[in-house]
Amino acid sequence: MLRIDPLTGFALALLLPCGADAQSGYAAAPFRDMPVALAQAAALERMKVAAQVMVAMSGSAYAGIDDTEAGQDDDGLRAGVGLFRSSLAAVAPDIGERLDRALEALAETAEQGAPPAGPAQDVVDLARQAERALLTPDRPDAPQVEAALMASLLLDEGGVAESYAEAVQGDPAAYLAGWFALARVNALWRGLAGHATPQQSAEAEAMLAMLGDLFPGESPPPQMAAYPEQAEAPAQQLVGLLETIVDADLYPDRDLVGAVARVRDIAAEGCADLAAGDAGAGREMLMIATALYDRTVAETLAVLAPDLRVAIAQGLQAVRAGGSTAAVRVCPDLLDALAAGREAFES
Amino acid sequence: MIPLRHLLLAVAAGSVAGMGQAAGYRVYVSDEYNAAISIIDPDRGAQTGTIEISGRPGDVRPRGLAVSPDGKTIFVSVSDFLPRAESPEDAIVAIDVATNQVTATYRAGGNPERVAISPDGRQIWASLEATAQAVALDAATGTQLGIFPTGIETEGIAVSPDGQIVYVTAETSHTVTVIRTSDMTVVTHLLVGNRPRDVIFSRDGQRAYVSAEIGGTISVIDVPSHEVVATVNLGLDARPVGMDLDPEGKFLYVAGGGTSAIYVVDTETDRVAHVIKEKMGRRPWDVVLSPDGRKAFTANGLSDSVSVIDTDCMCVTGQIPAGRGPHSVRVGVVDVAN
Structure with missing residues (x-):
């Protein structure tokens, strides 16, 4: 099953008595307790959205529009699979192999200039199957997990708010990405609404309605409001409401000391996998560590300790690219740099 | 030039020659989506005029406001809506409170968001969101005095008494950059709460307060050491943004943004003394105290209004319509006798 990293969570609980829940006051902290699972789930969500965009852009509404952006989505699809390929192979190898073949077919159609709708739809379907294989729907913390996914879909790169900012500047693929991400947010909300008080529910619906006004249909409106940040305020407000509704911290970087400690723990696990000869698992963990690092702590380190930021980025790249030999050589310095990053935040 | 705080306290005591007892004030609100400044008469509780910043609402937006030490000039940071690089719209605009006329427009740099004025009134400081910088300008000429690297997505800015x-917040890197004005040098960067928005110095300059929107906190900085010495937790759902201090500096008023509340922090205990929610407008993004400290005004971004707070009862006593998308609010002093 999914690498929910109980050992990491336990270790963090011991190491971080002032961790995310203590700091924020919420009962749960899904990004702290299951960073690997959520990174994989978010990668699957992004994969589905990107593939849906490709299907939609094959349709008549987008005929004649340069699909360069859709091609870029294809690159993103193949990169994202690295965050869960090994885990999926462990629990559902058949789905993993079919997903790889669908991605390969998608790449070929893109190269040939053929309509990608068929293979892209296959990717959407297989990503859904992968999601079911990796995430257990009836897990007790499902509401917190789903709220965390909603937060990712709303606020992350390629999500609702960021896509709207790109769409305002005339990017139809970004509009579609926002549209599909918002559709998924609405679907997840229908599962969570029962946990909200009537007032919370009304406020959340109001924020979703504001976002819906910005994405009125699958095709961009003839004229979009020229405010790139217009989706951010309701998206942020909705995430704030979700935190209250599910009593969980939904910002992975609210506790930066904890975030850099998580990056180090995941990187250490990846390094150990590589050193033990499990290149697939090692690369997967290091890709997740990189994604978490980029999302949560890289920009702060760039200001407070720019040399460390460079050292960590180079270390992560070298270990991912170099296999087990590189791991033995580079990992100690990388893990030391991440530990120093934590000290930079604490000082 | 007499610092505004001293002037206002003296006016409250009726002791400034030439000012009589009739000195009044106006409330200025930057309307982000109208490309205009709303002028509000607090006695009438009504908007009495509008200052057009640009004839291209939707392309140009006014955001941060600051007032000169004598209270007679309002400075507005103006930019476009694409915070990626410097554009011709990026400027600091000066408005004369007596006439409500624009008296100067200075080139600022990449996407100025908030603005501050030095206590002697000679320097304008602005945070440049697009370029991760802060800039100092000569208030009389607009000449650039210095430009400084900051954290990422620069926002709040304040000059010590x-x-x-100068402290400058950066929302993406969660940092405050410290600039020393004597030699125009960046002294250090420090980590504060998550997504810092606004910053304000205490009246004696020994402390500074930084609102952290996602952190839901106020970071309290010891200014001599530039270290965070305390964190005020505003509550689970708090989303603090703009701030102001009362004239004595005893209470810090914090706009709750997405929480649609005003938090009032006792600066002696660093604890929340009041939370004002009832009848508040939606998404208050900034707050300002009247010169006598008896009223507070909020810029409500989602309800296009200003809420009026009575600081005796700590309750909302009125709503005044403003333009579209109020961002910041400041008070300008009007010499009614003249």
């Missing part, structure tokens, strides 16, 4: 230090 002695004019020696």
Whole structure:
């Protein structure tokens, strides 16, 4: 099953008595307790959205529009699979192999200039199957997990708010990405609404309605409001409401000391996998560590300790690219740099 | 030039020659989506006029406001809506409170978001969101005095009461950059709460307060050491943004943004003394105290209004319509006798 990293969570609980829940006051902290699972789930969500965009852009509404952006989505699809390929192979190898073949077919159609709708739809379907294989729907913390996914879909790169900012500047693929991400947010909300008080529910619906006004249909409106940040305020407000509704911290970087400690723990696990000869698992963990690092702590380190930021980025790249030999050589310095990053935040 | 705070306290005591007892004030609100400044008469509780910043609402937006030490000039940071690089719209605009006319427009740099004025009134400081910088301009000429690297997505900016230090917040890197004005040097960067928005110095300049929107906190900085010495937790769902201090500096008023509340922090205990929610407008993004400290005004971004707070009852007593998308609010002093 999914690498929910109980050992990491336990270790963090011991190491971080002032961790995310203590700091924020919420009962749960899904990004702290299951960073690997959520990174994989978010990668699957992004994969589905990107593939849906490709299907939609094959349709008549987008005929004649340069699909360069859709091609870029294809690159993103193949990169994202690295965050869960090994885990999926462990629990559902058949789905993993079919997903790889669908991605390969998608790449070929893109190269040939053929309509990608068929293979892209296959990717959407297989990503859904992968999601079911990796995430257990009836897990007790499902509401917190789903709220965390909603937060990712709303606020992350390629999500609702960021896509709207790109769409305002005339990017139809970004509009579609926002549209599909918002559709998924609405679907997840229908599962969570029962946990909200009537007032919370009304406020959340109001924020979703504001976002819906910005994405009125699958095709961009003839004229979009020229405010790139217009989706951010309701998206942020909705995430704030979700935190209250599910009593969980939904910002992975609210506790930066904890975030850099998580990056180090995941990187250490990846390094150990590589050193033990499990290149697939090692690369997967290091890709997740990189994604978490980029999302949560890289920009702060760039200001407070720019040399460390460079050292960590180079270390992560070298270990991912170099296999087990590189791991033995580079990992100690990388893990030391991440530990120093934590000290930079604490000082 | 007499610092505004001293002037206002003296006016409240009726002791400034030439000012009589009739000195009044106006409330200025930057309307982000109208490309205009709303002028509000607090006695009438009504908007009495509008200052057009640009004839292209939707392309140009006014955001941060600051007032000169004598209260007679309002400075507005103006930019476009694409915070990626410097554009021709990026400027600092000066408005004369007596006439409500624009008296100067200075080129600022990449996407100025908030603005501050030095205590002697000679320097304008602005945070440049697009370029991760802060800029100092000569208030009389607009000449650039210095430009400084900051954290990422620069936002809040404040000059210490002695004019020696400038603090600049950066929302993406969660940092405050410290600039020393004597030699125009960046002293250090420090980590504060998550997504810092606004910053304000205490009246004596020994402390600074930084609102952290996602952190839901106020970071309290010891200014001599530039270290965070306390964190005020505003509550689970708090989303603090703009701030102001009362004239004595005893209470810090914090706009709750997405929480649609005003938090009032006792600066002696660093604890929340009041939370004002009832009848508040939606998404208050900034707050300002009246010169006598008896009223507070909020810029409500989602309800296009200003809420009026009575600081005796700590309750909302009225709503005044403003333009579209109020961002910041400041008070300008009007010499009614003249």
